[in-house]
Amino acid sequence: MIALDLSLENLYRQYYYCRRNKRNTVNALRFEAEQEKNLVALREALLDHTYQPRRSVCFFTTRPKLREILAADFRDRVVHHLLVDYLECIWEPVFIHDSYACRKGKGVHKGVQRLQQFIRQVTANGTQPAWYLQLDIRNYFMSIDRDILFGMLAARLNDETALWLTRILVYHDVTKNCHFRGRPELLARIPSHKTLFGAGPDKGLPIGNLNSQFFANVYLNGLDQYVKHELKCRHYLRYCDDFILLARNSDQLQAWKLRIEHYLQDKLALALNPRQRLAPVSNGIDFLGYIVRRDYKLVRKRVVNNLKVKLRDYESRLVSTRQGIRCYRFDEPLLDALTATVSSYLGHFKLANSWHLWQSLWTRHPFLSEYFEFDAQQWKLVRKYPVPAGLRVVRQQYRYFRWRFPEDVLFFRVGRFFEFYDIGESPQLGCLGLKRMGWNRRGARHGFPVHKLKLNLEKLLSQDATVLLVGEKESELGGIRSRSPLFRFVPVTNEYA
Numbered sequence: 001m002i003a004l005d006l007s008l009e010n011l012y013r014q015y016y017y018c019r020r021n022k023r024n025t026v027n028a029l030r031f032e033a034e035q036e037k038n039l040v041a042l043r044e045a046l047l048d049h050t051y052q053p054r055r056s057v058c059f060f061t062t063r064p065k066l067r068e069i070l071a072a073d074f075r076d077r078v079v080h081h082l083l084v085d086y087l088e089c090i091w092e093p094v095f096i097h098d099s100y101a102c103r104k105g106k107g108v109h110k111g112v113q114r115l116q117q118f119i120r121q122v123t124a125n126g127t128q129p130a131w132y133l134q135l136d137i138r139n140y141f142m143s144i145d146r147d148i149l150f151g152m153l154a155a156r157l158n159d160e161t162a163l164w165l166t167r168i169l170v171y172h173d174v175t176k177n178c179h180f181r182g183r184p185e186l187l188a189r190i191p192s193h194k195t196l197f198g199a200g201p202d203k204g205l206p207i208g209n210l211n212s213q214f215f216a217n218v219y220l221n222g223l224d225q226y227v228k229h230e231l232k233c234r235h236y237l238r239y240c241d242d243f244i245l246l247a248r249n250s251d252q253l254q255a256w257k258l259r260i261e262h263y264l265q266d267k268l269a270l271a272l273n274p275r276q277r278l279a280p281v282s283n284g285i286d287f288l289g290y291i292v293r294r295d296y297k298l299v300r301k302r303v304v305n306n307l308k309v310k311l312r313d314y315e316s317r318l319v320s321t322r323q324g325i326r327c328y329r330f331d332e333p334l335l336d337a338l339t340a341t342v343s344s345y346l347g348h349f350k351l352a353n354s355w356h357l358w359q360s361l362w363t364r365h366p367f368l369s370e371y372f373e374f375d376a377q378q379w380k381l382v383r384k385y386p387v388p389a390g391l392r393v394v395r396q397q398y399r400y401f402r403w404r405f406p407e408d409v410l411f412f413r414v415g416r417f418f419e420f421y422d423i424g425e426s427p428q429l430g431c432l433g434l435k436r437m438g439w440n441r442r443g444a445r446h447g448f449p450v451h452k453l454k455l456n457l458e459k460l461l462s463q464d465a466t467v468l469l470v471g472e473k474e475s476e477l478g479g480i481r482s483r484s485p486l487f488r489f490v491p492v493t494n495e496y497a
Helices: 008-019 026-033 035-047 073-089 108-120 146-154 160-171 184-191 210-219 221-230 250-268 301-320 333-350 356-365 394-404 429-433 450-462
Strands: 057-061 067-071 132-138 235-239 242-247 278-279 285-287 290-292 297-299 320-322 323-330 370-376 380-383 409-414 417-420 444-449 466-475 481-489
Touching: 008 026, 008 073, 026 035, 026 073, 026 394, 035 073, 035 160, 057 184, 057 380, 067 320, 073 160, 073 184, 073 210, 108 210, 108 235, 108 290, 132 250, 132 444, 146 160, 146 210, 210 221, 221 235, 221 242, 235 285, 242 250, 242 290, 250 278, 250 301, 278 290, 301 320, 301 333, 301 356, 333 394, 380 429, 409 450, 417 450, 429 450, 450 466
Parallel strands: 409 466
Antiparallel strands: 057 067, 132 242, 132 278, 235 242, 285 290, 290 297, 320 323, 323 481, 370 380, 409 417, 417 444, 466 481
């Protein structure tokens, strides 16, 4: 018998996993401020069975469609990780190989690769015609019957504490006393059958929690076993509630569909979405953001359009044009978010035949090249603006920006001055009438005080010069101050695009 591990060491391990992508949220920071005290209190509550989940946060997403998210408190997320880690040891040997959602070593890319492998097998590598049937469950998360779910989980649990905790999490009603964030009025725009607030008693699981995703896999495990062992469908795979069957005979797929409908209704109290796809494999299969064919994959059009919308939004927040001067703002938190967004899409594009697609996006959004270079070998963005950690000397930092932005006049701030170390390389500076500085331990040849920045900037821009303004910020640990670009000013007539 496997016992649920409630040791402080295991709780800290689950806390560590839980905080990886949530460390900067308010709840995570509040928990981390007294993490030892909070973990000890949480362990005691679990040991004496007094633990109760706290209220959830309800907010709404609009892409790809309007839906509610009911997110658990950070303390409860630690418990979710604890229980799911325990249940995985029991259920992973039971799950079929071709279930790809919320499982270690699986995921979207593995599912798409497996589907392409199935296409090759069922068509004998393109020499035989074949069909596919793509189905999904109607309002899956809102339709899960908690009594049926708990019965499935309890049948494999011998540990009393694990059974008690599973019951708590399965039957916890997250809609009671939840905290609304954002625009609560959006709830009225969601159809009642698509929200937990409209689900019947003991129906539905909240979208957004780790335990919900795992429970969703458990709930459909019976379907997986039925399709594989009763229907004898060799080419079947599932990602959450979206699943595909392949065969050489379309009539066979139709017969399987009828039997699946009866199984879902009788055993799981679920129904298929009326929308289905029964078509030749040669048409390509729209699955998990890709159009999958035997010998290549394309990125789904909706995915590309979503990226275009996000890029336009970032551009509007980073780039502005006024009086013939285009200003690129180096807002590091916003650029970090942009980097994460584009990197995520690049990871998706990399799996498909999308080189020309990415090149067209890069060309259509030239503002990206102001901040990044594209590493074609590794399919990733390389940020141009941060100074590498090893460059701790001021002149090294200056040379770095001169290398990254060779066509620019560099306004490089050091204390109360903007200093120049290679004035001969910037002939446009002649219009400023700069005088040679006195002795300077950094070797600066020329410079001007900070209060003349606006005047000198206007003079250069009137000469159609491109200017990079580099600011400085205090080092938290003392020593040399770090520097990073603040703005890049480009006359529109000179801009390369």
